[in-house]
Amino acid sequence: MADAGTAGTRLVVLGGGPGGYAAAFLAAELGMDVTLVDEGERPGGVCLYRGCIPSKTLLHVAATIHEARAAAGWGVRFEPPEIDLAALRAHKDKIVNQLTNGLALIAKNRKVRFIQGRGRFTSPTSLHVRRESELAEIDFDYAIIATGSRPAVPGPLRIDSPRVMDSTGALELADIPERLLVVGGGYIGLEMGTVYASLGSRVTVVEMLDGLLPGADRDLVRPLQRKLEAEFSAIMLNTRVAGMVEAEDGIEAQLEDGDGKSSTQTFDKVLVAVGRVPNTQDLGLEITSVPVNERGFIGVDAQRRTAEPTIFAIGDVAGEPMLAHKATREGRVAAEAIAGQPTVFEPAAIPAVVFTDPELAWCGLTESQADEQREIDFDVVKIPWGASGRAITMGHPEGLTKLIIEQGSGRLLGVGIAGANAGELIGEATLAVEMGARAKDLELTIHAHPTLAETIMETAESLYGQATHYLNKPVVKRH
Numbered sequence: 001m002a003d004a005g006t007a008g009t010r011l012v013v014l015g016g017g018p019g020g021y022a023a024a025f026l027a028a029e030l031g032m033d034v035t036l037v038d039e040g041e042r043p044g045g046v047c048l049y050r051g052c053i054p055s056k057t058l059l060h061v062a063a064t065i066h067e068a069r070a071a072a073g074w075g076v077r078f079e080p081p082e083i084d085l086a087a088l089r090a091h092k093d094k095i096v097n098q099l100t101n102g103l104a105l106i107a108k109n110r111k112v113r114f115i116q117g118r119g120r121f122t123s124p125t126s127l128h129v130r131r132e133s134e135l136a137e138i139d140f141d142y143a144i145i146a147t148g149s150r151p152a153v154p155g156p157l158r159i160d161s162p163r164v165m166d167s168t169g170a171l172e173l174a175d176i177p178e179r180l181l182v183v184g185g186g187y188i189g190l191e192m193g194t195v196y197a198s199l200g201s202r203v204t205v206v207e208m209l210d211g212l213l214p215g216a217d218r219d220l221v222r223p224l225q226r227k228l229e230a231e232f233s234a235i236m237l238n239t240r241v242a243g244m245v246e247a248e249d250g251i252e253a254q255l256e257d258g259d260g261k262s263s264t265q266t267f268d269k270v271l272v273a274v275g276r277v278p279n280t281q282d283l284g285l286e287i288t289s290v291p292v293n294e295r296g297f298i299g300v301d302a303q304r305r306t307a308e309p310t311i312f313a314i315g316d317v318a319g320e321p322m323l324a325h326k327a328t329r330e331g332r333v334a335a336e337a338i339a340g341q342p343t344v345f346e347p348a349a350i351p352a353v354v355f356t357d358p359e360l361a362w363c364g365l366t367e368s369q370a371d372e373q374r375e376i377d378f379d380v381v382k383i384p385w386g387a388s389g390r391a392i393t394m395g396h397p398e399g400l401t402k403l404i405i406e407q408g409s410g411r412l413l414g415v416g417i418a419g420a421n422a423g424e425l426i427g428e429a430t431l432a433v434e435m436g437a438r439a440k441d442l443e444l445t446i447h448a449h450p451t452l453a454e455t456i457m458e459t460a461e462s463l464y465g466q467a468t469h470y471l472n473k474p475v476v477k478r479h
Contacts, residue, residue: 009035011338012127012140014119014283017045019315019327020146021103027335028110035113035138037129043107043114044100046148047324050168053099055191057092058171059355062198066357070395083199089173121284124310142310142338145290145298146331147283149276149316157183157272161246164270167192176200177268179233181253183241185212187354189273190224193232194356196271202233204267206255208240213354217367219382220360220418223398227358244270278317302344303337304330312338326350349414349433353423358399361426364414364433370404377407380475381439383459385419387470390450396420401455403439405463410438415456425453439463 013024016038024036024043040049047053068078107114117131119138127143129136151166170192176199182189185207197203205212205228212228212235213221229235238258245252250266278296285292289308291299297320298313300306306313312334315327329345336343349363370378385391385399399419406413415429432442442460447453461467 009033009113009138009140011035011142011144011335012037012119012138013144013146014127015045015146015148015279015315016040016043016103016114017146017148017315017327018047018324019148019331020045020144021107021331022328023144023146023314023331023335024112025106025110026332027338028112030335030339030341032335032339033113034111035115035140036107037115037117037119037127037138039116039118040100041116042100043103044096045146046150048096048099048103050171052324053096054092054171055167055195056355057095058088058173058195059191059357061088062195063357065198074395083176085173085176092171092173120282121288121311124288124308127284140310142312144304144331144334144338145280145283145306145311145313145317146315146327147279147317148327149278149322151272152275152277153272154274156243157241157270157274159244159246159251161251163246163251163268164244164272166272170196170271170273178202179250179267179269180204181206181241181251181265181267181270182273183270184273184275185209185214185235185237186273186275187213187356189271190228190354190356192271192273194228197231203231204234204236204265205232206236206239206241206253208238210238212237213360215366216352216354216360216362217402217416219367219400219402220362220416223358223400223418224354224356224360227398228356276316276322280317302346304334304345305337321350321352323350323352347434348436349430351426351430353426355423358396358419359422360416360418361422361429362414362416363426363430364412365404366414366416367402367404370413376413378413379405379407379463381405381459381462382472383455383462383467383470385452385455387458387467388450388452388455389469390452390454391419393450394420399452401425401459403442403456403459403463405439410440410463412437412439412442417455419452421452425456428453428456 010033012035013020021043024034028034117129119127119129121127126139180201180203182193182205193203242254242256250268251270256262280296290306300318304312314330316322333343333345351363354360382402386397391397402416404414439460447457458467
């Protein structure tokens with residue numbers, strides 16, 4: 001094995017995803033000598049190569065197909081779509097390459113040293129990077145672990161077959177299976193199920209719990225579930241996959257419902273989307289004081305420091321929620337802390353977005369979380385999008401906007417949105433929660449008409465029974 005020598009750096013960032021490259025870029029701007037290590041050819045990580053960007057590219061294609069079908073009801077008819085899988089894959093790959101090439105250029109311009117390879121700590125101030133037959137040693141003053149996560153595959157679902165995919169395999173679009181089983185009713189399963197259903201697959205979703213998207217309020221999930229029940233072949237709740245075997249004509253899945261009744265169904269392909277686990281194995285952490293809990297997460301403080309003074313951790317490895325934008329903010333906090341700046345990671349709201357059709361988004365406290373915090377008295381106000389002129393003109397009246405408001409102070413505790421472009425709308429809501437805005441602040445902020453955003457204003461107005469386009473009373477919750 002060739003030895004590529006030893007190099008020194010102020011900061012080494014292990015992992016080139018949205019958290020890692022954000023930390024590296026800011027640290028460089030703050031005057032540090034920075035080395036960024038990742039197994040990819042260029043910065044980007046799972047998000048750009050095998051996650052957020054390719055999946056949203058395909059979801060946009062799915063939305064275009066749905067929009068074309070819906071247009072028939074408006075008097076505009078299109079021919080049924082012809083799917084050119086090779087061209088679709090090329091389109092997806094082109095976008096990924098464009099963005100990762102852009103990141104490589106930014107790294108170069110900021111003088112961030114990028115090393116492709118797998119890093120492993122050899123001490124609290126050094127690591128080696130392995131790339132094929134070469135081995136490089138890096139000495140550092142500080143390190144940030146940003147190695148992300150990978151799909152989880154429970155024991156009964158581990159089967160060595162090209163017919164069984166994780167999210168990475170599903171994004172490759174090798175083919176369009178006639179019958180697709182999606183194991184897991186979380187955001188990954190529903191997003192990818194939406195893509196494949198739009199391309200022509202008969203999709204069956206199996207979820208162990210009694211509802212889709214655990215963690216989201218049920219009233220937000222309802223419009224999505226109604227639409228997916230029409231688009232998917234089946235949604236089976238309170239059901240688990242007890243086992244799978246490969247047969248001549250596909251994968252035979254043994255399904256078991258909440259009453260213990262079993263049935264066997266055959267699918268051409270299976271997507272296992274039951275969650276993700278942090279990439280903290282085989283990093284050499286055992287020779288450091290970095291704590292790793294039983295779930296594989298690294299313990300950090302409010303500045304993302306670990307118990308090892310020279311090592312920080314951010315993103316998926318530092319705990320939930322496993323979201324790219326949470327990792328980005330943590331990366332910036334870690335870089336600022338290493339630079340000696342006063343900083344802390346203590347957001348009042350981290351937005352979550354599910355890019356299905358309709359989209360779901362929420363931030364701050366959900367209604368169920370507020371219910372659990374028994375010391376909080378709060379009001380819940382909602383406006384269905386059937387009262388929104390803009391939603392109706394778009395053909396998307398199925399949504400709703402919802403505010404969780406503290407009684408007495410009127411402070412905004414949380415926001416939930418279900419509907420078209422919810423992921424864009426949640427930005428205003430997140431800012432409002434972060435700044436401690438009151439419902440009155442939202443009510444007094446003039447929103448453009450007709451827009452979806454004005455549903456946020458009118459929902460705040462409805463707290464006082466004064467919404468222009470909707471008559472309702474708030475749901476009062478006292479503990």
